[in-house]
Each structure stands twice: as structure tokens, then as C-alpha cells.
Amino acid sequence: MGRGGREKNGQPGARALDVAAAAGVSTATVSRAFNAPEKVAPEVREKVLKAAAELGWMPHPAGAALASRRTWLAGVLIPTLDNDVFASQVGALQTRLSAEGVTVLIGCSNYDADQAANQVRTMLARGVEALAVVGESHRPGLFETIAARGVPYVVTYSHRPGSSHPSVGFDNAAAFRRIARHLLDLGHRDFGLIHQPSIDNDRVVARIEGLRATLAEEGVALRPQHVREGPASIAFGRKSLRSIMDAPGPRPTAVVCGNDALAIGALLEARAIGIRVPEELSITGFDDVAMAEQTDPPLTTMRVDNAEIGQRAADYLLACLAGRQPSPPPPLESRLILRASTGAARSAA
């Protein structure tokens, strides 16, 4: 309510028919002037455009969608906007898609699988013609529902070798194997781990597995008392580091963190309780946020080009929409950014 149709001074109620009348042509020509300019004589097009401008007319998307069976809508499902990682991805995706006339619907799951399913349902109901979804651990049937509608989709952020879904992202397990290898090479044998909630989060699960697997290759295992799972915040990083260092038994010489916020918290707490980094303790993060190179010592972390992910996802979906059957792009590389928060393990213990 509150709006209405062709009321008021007349402006917002113009239809193609009105423009056609004003320009002295048919509605078909009006439509062509906007959607297939090359099929209309230049001077006629001019007239139509002028008439449309004067009447303030633009094609009504509902009418257009109905007749053309195209909505020019795409959707992207992310865990949350409150995170640079996803914000960058969405930004790049949106930029690319809107350049092609596709409007992007953004849905946030708040890291909840049910909300994710609902968001996808809503977007489908809205008529999205393509979908980008972060991660692949979703309610069973989610991807089937999407595919059943004939909507092309792509999984973003993570790229699991062997996954049956087209994906644009990096191998989370490999990224953490890389971190583990780095620390093992420095001589570390006692590890701690502080990570974000792993439920419904395949990225986190993959990372942990990558870490464990690589440590196992050297006969090293994570002691349960050195593992903490909780909110991806600086505060939780602090709290966790303290409790890990207070745990009975030998202290870890390296603590791996699920992201930079946790690592920054750990770094701050280490300083606060007088543990020297990296001499006594190595700490690693993930994401390479702006703050990571400003900490003292600067943080060793992994960098992922999130804008690139968004861009490639958009390109892939655009290709699908164009009727091509693009081969899913290869995984991106995550890069280990070596800084001063990691160093050789203290010899012996």
C-alpha cells in the first residue's frame, strides 16, 4: 500500500503504450528501442528515447520478466556480511554481475544451516537465475533443489578436491597443511590450535584436518588440552591462549589460529603474560587482514584473494547464463605470508 499505480501528476504511471503514443510508434518498437537498439532505425530510436525520458518511463521489470522469462537476478549466499572476507567476495561478484545487467540478491545465513536453506528458498522464489554459495556443507538436498530448478550455481571460498560441485576457491586443507609444514620445519613438535566454530563449516573442518594430517606425518598429535573452539574474536583468542598455556603438562611451542582475529588475540595475550613471540611461542593466523602486518611482532598468516574469488564466481555464472557449459575454474592458491610471529622452536624443552 502507499504507492499505487498511475496516480499523481502522471509521471510514475507511464507505460510502454504511453511512450509509444508520444513517439508515434507501437509498443513493440518501444521495446526494441530499449532491448535491441540495432533493430530500430536510429531516428526512430531517438524519438522513442526522448519520449521515454520526458515521461520518465522505464520498462517495468515485472512485465519484462513475465514476457521474456528472464529476471536478470542472481543470488549469493554468505555466512555473514560482518566479515571482510565475504564482503570482498560479494563486492567483486556484484561489480562484475551488475556490469552485465544482473542484479545480485545477498542472503546471509548467520552460519546457520536452516537459515541458509531458507535464504536459498527465498532467492529461488524471487527468480534468481544463478547462485553463488559459500561452502558446501549445507542441508542435504539444498544443491539438488537448486539444480532441479535448472539454476546454475557455484560453491565459493572452498575448493575441495573431489567435490561434485563446481567451485571457485582454494583448498582449505592444503592451506593448513602448508602452515603445519612451515612450523614443523622450524622444529616445532608441540602444537596448540584455536579455531572458530566448526559446525556446518566445511572450511574450518578442512583446515583442522589438514593440520592434523600433516602433523601426524611426523608422528605429532594435537593434545586435547591445547585445542580451543569458539567465536572468531580477539577476545576469544586471548582467553584461549591463556588457558592453553595454563594447561597441565608441556606447553606448546606453536599455536595455530583459525583466523587473524584469534591470532591477534593470542599475540596480545602472550605479550600480556610475558611469553615472548616468536622466541618462546610461534603464532599463525589466517586471512592476512590489514592489522596482521602491524602487530608486534607482525603476524605470519595465509593470504587469499577474495575479490578474485568473487570475480571468478561471477564469470563462471555469467558463462552458464550465456548458455555455455564452462569448465569449473581451477582452485586459487592461498599464500603463506611469512612474518615475525613464527620462528624456530626452542631447542629441547
Add this chain to the structure above:
Amino acid sequence: MGRGGREKNGQPGARALDVAAAAGVSTATVSRAFNAPEKVAPEVREKVLKAAAELGWMPHPAGAALASRRTWLAGVLIPTLDNDVFASQVGALQTRLSAEGVTVLIGCSNYDADQAANQVRTMLARGVEALAVVGESHRPGLFETIAARGVPYVVTYSHRPGSSHPSVGFDNAAAFRRIARHLLDLGHRDFGLIHQPSIDNDRVVARIEGLRATLAEEGVALRPQHVREGPASIAFGRKSLRSIMDAPGPRPTAVVCGNDALAIGALLEARAIGIRVPEELSITGFDDVAMAEQTDPPLTTMRVDNAEIGQRAADYLLACLAGRQPSPPPPLESRLILRASTGAARSAA
């Protein structure tokens, strides 16, 4: 292309008519079962819902929009998603609106007035029924265009007393007057200022004016050599602090920053070049990001409840959509968060 209509195994092509047939009712009843359940006998509704589920049918939004003249679409225009401040606002707005069945279109201007105008045009063309716009310094005619379409709107984030637009936000000038007063009370008389680009950004302009005005009340002015304008990054904060302290003439004893990133950069640089905070130099930020209480010393800054802004904006727009003529909500308060990065000015110089 790539989709098509009622092809395939039949699923995605179901229409209201098919559901009606399957349920043994008319399309009118199918429509009512979805949009006005109370007007349909419970058992009939059941039948319809079951038939719809079996056919995988949902009302096609284009058809619905066309017939009902309602799109259930709202838009929000923000400078960028790469910023917690706006991400929080949008998140809250979206949560609130989608609870009422309204889908939110998000447009980013990238701090560019032309892009902003384009985004608004696009959203209007898409049929948004309400609009939230960050800030009020936009291309002339932008708000008129919106109003001419009969679309209710609200300006968010900033609330300028005397503005002709309904707005949900806080008084940016007042917020910086508060900061200025705080520092003046501590005895400071020599100020520096590091701020983000002010072009097309009324929030920043208002803050600077608030600062200047309050300083002027005490006969204090900002020296040009102590003012820096540039990207809102930690790096620019560092660079700026150094060059301000290197400038000829008396050094400022307090540096006001346009946001926390700049302030954190300034803090880090001060430490790096051996200037003690707050003994020799006071530094203030804006936003109260998570990192602000973790710096050494913790940062004095201003806090704004961005989620609250998003929520109130949504409520206001919802009220407009419901046909009520809500009075624009009162401004929110920004809160000075006193921490250890500000202290008494060194006596004398």
C-alpha cells in the same frame, strides 16, 4: 538463456493453474491459500499446499508483482560493504525487513556520487518500494527523483539538525564537538587531524566542522600543516602521524582521527618513533572497532550502534509501506569511550 519455461521433467514449469487442477480448486483459491490463508477453509488450504509442494510450485514473483502492484522489494545504498559500520547497518536492516517479507537490494556507491545515482536509478527501475540511503550529500535531484516516484526513503548514519530528509543516525558534528571538548578539557591547545576523503561525504565534513567550531570557541585553530586527508587505512594513519610530527613549528599534543583505522595507525607510528601516548600525545579514533580496546594504550574513541540504525531505518520504512506517516525517529546518541590514549596535555610546551 539456459533456463526456459516448463521443460524438463515438469517440475519448474508448474503454474498456479496446474496446482489448482491438482488440488481440485480454482486458481483464485490457490492464490488465497498462499496470500490470505485465513480466507480459505483449512482443509482446502491443506490440499492446495500439498499439491503445490508436490509440483514444486511457488508463486512467480513477476506475475504476482504485475497483478498486485507490489514488489516487496526495498533498496539500501551504502558507500561500501568493506566496512563493518555499513555491513552492520545493512545486516540489521535486512534482518528486520525480510522478517516482513521484504527483500533488500544492496547498492554500493564506492564513495562515488555518480555511481550512487546510478545505483538508485537501477533500484528504482527494479521496482523497490522503499529506500535507505547513507548520507545526504548526493547528486542534486536524487531525493527528488525518489520522492517523485512516491517511494519513501530515509537517510541513514548521519542526522543533521535542520535537514529536510527523514533520517536515522547521529549528529556527526556533535560527535566531534564532544571529542574536541574532551581534549580541550584535558588542557590541549595544539591539535592535529587525520581524516578520510571528504568529497561527497557529508559525515566527514560535519565531523571536521564540529571539531573546528568547538576549538574555535576556545580560540584554537587547526594548523594546515597538522591536517592530513587520505584513505581510511592504518597505513595512511601511520604516514600522516609521522609527517605531522615532522612538520615545522610546535607539535600538536593531540591528534584527532576520522576513524579507528587511522587512529590505530597513528598509535603504532607514535610508538615506533618514540612518542609516548598519552603522556606526550593524545590520540582519538571513531567507531570503536574490536581492535580499539586492544591497542596499547587502548584507544579513546566514539561508539555508534550501527545495528540500531539499520533496525530503526527498517522500522521507519516498514511503517511508510504500511501507509502510516511515521514521524522520523529522533537521532541516536554516539558515546565517547574513554580509554588510555588520551590524557592531560603536557603543561607548557
Add this chain to the structure above:
DNA sequence: TTGTAGGCGTTATCAG
């Protein structure tokens, strides 16, 4: 409470 019928604004087809 339910069915009938007309129209929402545009695009696509097919002549001309």
C-alpha cells in the same frame, strides 16, 4: 468460502 473473468506491462512471433 469459492469460482469467474479481466487485467497488470512487457516481449515475442509473425506478418507486412
Add this chain to the structure above:
DNA sequence: CTGATAACGCCTACAA
């Protein structure tokens, strides 16, 4: 290159 006309899928008076 342009015009007439039939969809597109749904909602909503209005009538029953």
C-alpha cells in the same frame, strides 16, 4: 524496419 496480437503467471474485484 515496423505493427498487431497473443502470451507470460498471477491477483482481485465481483458474483455466486
